[in-house]
Amino acid sequence: AIEWSLKFRVDASVNRARAGHLDLPHGGVSSPVYMPVGTKASIKGITYNEMKEMGCEILLSNTYHLGNFPGTEVLDHFDGLHSFEGWSGNILTDSGGFQMVSLLKLANITEAGVEFQSPVDGSMMLLTPEESIRIQNSIGGDIMMALDDVVNPMSTPERLEEACHRTNRWIDRCIEGHNPIKPQNLFGIVQGGLDLRLRDISLAGLIPKDLPGYAIGGLCGGEKKDDFWKIVAHCTDKLPWDKPRYVMGVGYPVDLVVCACLGADMFDCVFPTRTARFGQVFTTKGFLKLRREEMKNDLTPIEPGCQCSTCRKYSKSFLCEAFHKEEATCYLLSVHNIYFLLNLMRRLRQSIVTNTLDAFVKDFMVNWFGGLENVPKWVFDAMKEAKISLE
Amino acid sequence: MEIVYYTGRGLPPYLSQHNLSSLQLCLGHFYESRNLFKSISLQEYTGNTHSNIFLMIKDTMSKGNPIQGGVKHSEITVSIPKNTKITIQEYMSFAQDTKTQYVLSFAEEAVIQSGYKRAQRSAKNAVLALDECLNYPISGKLLGNVQGGDDIEARVLCLKEMIKRNIDGVWFGGFYADDHGVANRDIVEAVSEYLIDYKKIIGLSGPGRPLDIVFAASKGFTHFETFWPFKLAGEGKALSINFENYSLEEDNIIDREYQEVTIDLNNTDFRFQKGPLVPGCKCMTCTHHHAGYIYHLLTVQEMTAHTLLAIHNIEIFENLKKFISDLKDQNKLDQAFSTFVRNFCTSPAEY
Numbered sequence: 001a002i003e004w005s006l007k008f009r010v011d012a013s014v015n016r017a018r019a020g021h022l023d024l025p026h027g028g029v030s031s032p033v034y035m036p037v038g039t040k041a042s043i044k045g046i047t048y049n050e051m052k053e054m055g056c057e058i059l060l061s062n063t064y065h066l067g068n069f070p071g072t073e074v075l076d077h078f079d080g081l082h083s084f085e086g087w088s089g090n091i092l093t094d095s096g097g098f099q100m101v102s103l104l105k106l107a108n109i110t111e112a113g114v115e116f117q118s119p120v121d122g123s124m125m126l127l128t129p130e131e132s133i134r135i136q137n138s139i140g141g142d143i144m145m146a147l148d149d150v151v152n153p154m155s156t157p158e159r160l161e162e163a164c165h166r167t168n169r170w171i172d173r174c175i176e177g178h179n180p181i182k183p184q185n186l187f188g189i190v191q192g193g194l195d196l197r198l199r200d201i202s203l204a205g206l207i208p209k210d211l212p213g214y215a216i217g218g219l220c221g222g223e224k225k226d227d228f229w230k231i232v233a234h235c236t237d238k239l240p241w242d243k244p245r246y247v248m249g250v251g252y253p254v255d256l257v258v259c260a261c262l263g264a265d266m267f268d269c270v271f272p273t274r275t276a277r278f279g280q281v282f283t284t285k286g287f288l289k290l291r292r293e294e295m296k297n298d299l300t301p302i303e304p305g306c307q308c309s310t311c312r313k314y315s316k317s318f319l320c321e322a323f324h325k326e327e328a329t330c331y332l333l334s335v336h337n338i339y340f341l342l343n344l345m346r347r348l349r350q351s352i353v354t355n356t357l358d359a360f361v362k363d364f365m366v367n368w369f370g371g372l373e374n375v376p377k378w379v380f381d382a383m384k385e386a387k388i389s390l391e
Numbered sequence: 392m393e394i395v396y397y398t399g400r401g402l403p404p405y406l407s408q409h410n411l412s413s414l415q416l417c418l419g420h421f422y423e424s425r426n427l428f429k430s431i432s433l434q435e436y437t438g439n440t441h442s443n444i445f446l447m448i449k450d451t452m453s454k455g456n457p458i459q460g461g462v463k464h465s466e467i468t469v470s471i472p473k474n475t476k477i478t479i480q481e482y483m484s485f486a487q488d489t490k491t492q493y494v495l496s497f498a499e500e501a502v503i504q505s506g507y508k509r510a511q512r513s514a515k516n517a518v519l520a521l522d523e524c525l526n527y528p529i530s531g532k533l534l535g536n537v538q539g540g541d542d543i544e545a546r547v548l549c550l551k552e553m554i555k556r557n558i559d560g561v562w563f564g565g566f567y568a569d570d571h572g573v574a575n576r577d578i579v580e581a582v583s584e585y586l587i588d589y590k591k592i593i594g595l596s597g598p599g600r601p602l603d604i605v606f607a608a609s610k611g612f613t614h615f616e617t618f619w620p621f622k623l624a625g626e627g628k629a630l631s632i633n634f635e636n637y638s639l640e641e642d643n644i645i646d647r648e649y650q651e652v653t654i655d656l657n658n659t660d661f662r663f664q665k666g667p668l669v670p671g672c673k674c675m676t677c678t679h680h681h682a683g684y685i686y687h688l689l690t691v692q693e694m695t696a697h698t699l700l701a702i703h704n705i706e707i708f709e710n711l712k713k714f715i716s717d718l719k720d721q722n723k724l725d726q727a728f729s730t731f732v733r734n735f736c737t738s739p740a741e742y
């Protein structure tokens with residue numbers, strides 16, 4: 001069996017929620033943690049120095065994009081992504097499968113792997129579990145994701161079940177294909193759509209592999225909130241306590257808080273940078289859209305007291321005026337949004353350590369939704385499951 | 392000697408998180424918000440509390456003519472915001488409200504290559520406008536905005552009038568950036584003899600190429616507005632100058648048109664290039680990133696490429712500042728230009 005280098009410990013817990021710590025090749029990561037996404041080895045004009053200053057300990061990068069550009073030849077030449085991009089913290093890479101299925105029209109999944117048409121020359125290509133791991137070995141991320149059979153949760157029950165079994169078969173091929181030059185850690189992905197029975201099949205196949213961590217996949221934001229939290233709760237309940245759990249593609253602040261309360265530790269999403277492009281920012285009082293007409297005389301920052309470099313320097317008035325005319329301003333908004341999520345998770349972790357999680361969550365929800373009466377029922381239900389009182 | 396970096400609206404291009412010691416801001420971007428400045432300075436509003444602000448009317452980056460119809464000396468129509476008329480009194484009260492540290496006097500600036508008569512008129516109007524500016528007190532320093540287009544005689548006339556006034560310095564505006572970024576060296580040369588004993592600020596607007604800055608510095612100019620580091624960064628280029636090693640050159644006659652050495656990171660040669668953009672450079676980009684990484688970012692059109700290149704180019708400009716100051720301290724400023732050209736430039740043929 002492979003000796004994985006990741007060491008995970010739970011420093012404190014409140015019911016299902018954990019204040020964890022991941023010991024990884026490029027330093028420690030305190031969890032729960034939001035992982036900003038540097039798709040093509042960069043985060044929208046934000047330098048890695050700035051990411052460090054924001055307290056970011058782990059970034060996510062996309063195998064599919066990096067496999068295309070710069071490609072493994074270049075990555076190998078530079079001795080992996082850390083050295084290539086000059087990031088000294090940790091990196092998690094996805095498997096590339098999700099990107100293919102979502103970005104490419106002609107992706108077809110067979111037992112061999114994901115068949116797709118090359119965006120470069122139009123030829124048919126195949127991403128196998130072995131090939132995904134080979135690229136991820138070249139990238140040299142601290143955490144790699146196993147290639148899974150990505151399937152739309154609205155597919156037929158037969159297709160969903162097939163994806164589940166196939167993902168479990170592919171895990172062995174991923175492990176087989178793993179040929180690292182430096183220490184790396186492989187996470188398996190729990191599949192099964194919205195069907196608890198299928199989730200159990202997936203869990204039963206994965207857990208015996210004794211991987212260093214597990215991800216909960218197949219939750220893409222299209223499902224009902226009730227289904228979403230129940231799947232997370234179901235999976236975190238069955239996954240081993242002493243391994244980190246990563247809910248993929250979740251970046252909405254309320255979802256992060258709910259999932260962390262249900263025992264999830266890691267999250268990633270491009271939402272903070274994507275929504276910044278439309279002039280939307282997170283605040284403790286919910287979403288804020290920068291509107292020039294309303295805010296041109298507002299000299300307060302996006303979030304009073306926020307320690308991000310944008311809030312320390314700029315008022316809403318200035319940002320609105322600049323955003324109105326200068327596209328680059330979305331960079332300033334991205335800085336705030338990323339900081340907001342990093343800080344939200346830090347504060348949540350602290351409340352676990354000090355055993356004040358109930359008060360923290362209540363405070364967060366009341367502020368976000370503008371009063372306890374506006375907090376949706378699904379949040380109450382999820383918090384009941386997490387044994388967190390909002391009353 | 393000071394470099395005044397172009398920002399337009401207060402965000403240096405690609406570098407909104409960096410503190411630069413002096414910044415150029417353009418009136419038009421803030422004029423609509425002028426009521427705010429009763430309670431906040433322009434420095435605070437733009438998040439540049441560590442920088443000196445130089446308020447100018449025109450935006451160097453605007454293509455074409457940013458100021459239209461400014462034929463009267465006392466009134467200017469600024470195209471941003473939409474054709475707003477601004478009087479001298481309004482301009483000066485804006486400068487006072489915003490507590491801007493350095494204020495260029497009011498002037499019509501779009502007069503390059505517009506003919507002898509227009510040049511003469513712009514010079515005369517600039518002096519009239521300066522005199523009216525002097526009627527309005529400001530807490531910052533007032534700099535006479537020397538006009539006259541590319542007409543040497545008009546520039547000299549304007550300058551000679553302005554240096555008689557009780558102002559904090561003069562500033563040569565009205566130079567636009569063309570593709571080569573060449574400021575008018577003939578004008579710089581011609582006016583310099585009137586500035587020998589002028590111990591105040593002598594500023595130069597324009598694209599701010601290092602070559603032009605060194606030339607003007609050798610002629611006694613002290614302040615230089617520039618957007619060159621950002622222009623190059625936007626094109627994927629880095630200035631490749633190492634100021635650590637050079638030999639002093641006395642030969643002053645340089646006929647050929649030289650250019651600063653730059654490297655173009657779009658070039659596939661950089662794909663596998665390990666190490667910094669410029670060996671020995673101490674900037675954040677060079678100490679943390681490979682040239683090959685910047686090539687990659689340009690290939691995939693990530694804006695971080697421009698940020699990292701701007702950080703590097705700014706470092707070169709800060710080193711340029713030191714290069715000029717050091718030569719000045721050694722009383723060798725007259726050798727600055729030839730030293731710079733011989734050591735750090737290449738002719739277009741080799742370029």
Ligand SMILES: [Zn+2]
Binds near residue numbers: 310312336339
């Ligand atoms: Zn902020």
Ligand SMILES: [Zn+2]
Binds near residue numbers: 672675678702706
């Ligand atoms: Zn550098």
